[in-house]
Each structure stands twice: as structure tokens, then as C-alpha cells.
Amino acid sequence: MTDVWLVDRQFDSKGLVRLTYATPDGKRVHTTEVSERRLMMGDGVTAGRDVEASALGETPEESVERFATEATRMAAEHDPDETV
Numbered sequence: 001m002t003d004v005w006l007v008d009r010q011f012d013s014k015g016l017v018r019l020t021y022a023t024p025d026g027k028r029v030h031t032t033e034v035s036e037r038r039l040m041m042g043d044g045v046t047a048g049r050d051v052e053a054s055a056l057g058e059t060p061e062e063s064v065e066r067f068a069t070e071a072t073r074m075a076a077e078h079d080p081d082e083t084v
Helices: 036-041 061-077
Strands: 002-011 016-022 028-035 048-051
Touching: 002 028, 002 061, 016 036, 016 048, 016 061, 028 036
Parallel strands: none
Antiparallel strands: 002 016, 002 048, 016 028
């Protein structure tokens, strides 16, 4: 399992939310999509999570530095299971 931290949240016109979690170095990402409705009715979005290494993809080169900065900030300011 690999620790990843929330680095990006995007909403689309279909009511979906794309959540992007990244490793602290910003080089690997895990992206999931959930409905806004499910988020509102559920436990929300956590600051971090553990994912299988096989579920991680490569971060586009232009996003590595930004994701590393945000992942490091989230790790310093939040517990992994804290809702953000």
C-alpha cells in the first residue's frame, strides 16, 4: 500500500467530482470519480488514503511540482482520514 494525498478536486457538468491523490513526491497519482450527491450523503473526501501501488499512474510532467507541493502541505496539515 502507498500513502497518497488529495491534490486536486474537479467538478464537471454531469455532477461528477474527480479526485486526484498524489504521492508526496508528486510523481504518482490515483484518480477516482464520484457523484456530488454521493459525496454529500457519505463521509466526504479524506485528506489522504492508502492505495495499491498497481493503482497508481504517472503524473503528467507539468503537474509533478504542483502535486508534490500540495501533497506535502496536506500531509503536514491533516491526518489521512480527516475530511477536507
